[in-house]
Amino acid sequence: MEESADHWEYDGSFLGFMTIVDRSFREKKFPTLILSPETAVENLFLAEWIETDVLRGKKIYRRLRQRLRSENFQFIQNGFYATLEGKERYLLEAIEIALQTKDLLENHLGHPAILALAKSIRTLLGENHALTGFVRFEYVGDVLFSKIHPKHYVMPYLCPHFAERYPQEKIMIYDETHELLGIIDQGDIHLMENTSCPEFSDSGDEQDIRQQWKTFLRAVTIDERANYRAQRNHLPLRFRGDMTEFKA
Template identity: 25%
Template sequence: METYVFDGTLEGLLTAVFDSYKKKSTNVKLVSEQHFHPDVFQQHFTVISEDEKAKRVWAGLRKKLGKEWLLNVYKTFLSEQPDAFQHLLVFACYIIDNPQGAEENYGHPSVLAVSQWERKVHREKHRMEAFIRFQKTSDEIFYSHIEPDFNVLPLLITHFRNRYADQKWIIYDLKRKYGLFYDLEKVEEIVFDFSEEMSPRLNALPAQLLNEKEELYTILWKDYFKNVNIPARKNMKLHIRHVPKRYWKYLSEKQP
């Protein structure tokens, strides 16, 4: 088995597929730089990302796959999981080497794995859309920070741009250290350099950054949830199934 090390980008992964054909490698273990541990007894091949190679592989997949499956490939990549990267390489080669319709063969381990990873990432995207809570900053921007299991920020753009089209907003991924900023016209990727004293807690921004009325809004929101809650109908088992505890840190109504 040959070990291919790539830079963790989608372009790099697609380039690895191209290189595996060029080198006529039949058994490849694909590893991102982040997860690679050098072994002095085993050689490895470093994949250099090239847009032209990546485009050729993507074009080959487009000839065989519909839009839904191409999106499945992208979502699986956003999982950032080593196992998912390996299955994507095998899946891409399997699709390219076989007639159209090969993606319907769920008996193939990588076809099944891609469909499973896609569902996990889609579920995380859906929950972020439901559980994100914005805070209004002193400069009139609605801000939220998150720490999802998967890199779902690119999948949130359409939902929040459509839902909050008349408001400037920022959604920042603390785990991956980048965010999205909507300026009423377009969405751009941004990076913050938080100083230690300004680094936000996961469920709130520092008070000095907030709009003067934000604390009042938070209190009113908590009171609303307290008043609509019916203790006699409380079912924590069902509640946790729909709102897992790991998402409570995003919800102001769950904070003391």
């Protein structure tokens, strides 16, 4: 593949990125810069807009699944959802390596693109694992609702976890960082992008339960044995703002 001085911009979707992959490999060139809605505002140069071709994107998706090792395809997919500046350019290089070598991408950590993606994927999956334990739900009518502020795009991983854990429930999880609403209805998952957080008022029952829980904690806590450093290690401060037991 040849390096080009091109700057491309796309809509930030996964099928949009598959459209980028299709054009890049058809033209046998890697653009210098690939911009998404999050990064385009920082760019001072004009970029060519690459319109998402849904049919072509799905075709490339299927072709990559067929040609890549399952571990490498998962690596590419995880890398796309991780938060990493310039990830699209790194992912193009990762796809080229995976197609040429047929080897595990994680065996190529000496390559800067693979190393950067691997580090970001670890933090993505680590954050998702933490959230499976730290997400708190409140009943709003017959719906379990939670609001979170993740650093990474974890909803495609988090929603299946709770869909399996609560197969008979109606669940809504709002990712305020990425303006993404996950709706789970008895195991069926739908993600709505670029949406605002639903407005709910606290029910009296939830307020009573929250107050009873705090009363219980105060009763069993021995202040002299409190170890706040250990508490922060097990429950980082950044998760507490979304946890019902820390709300007033």
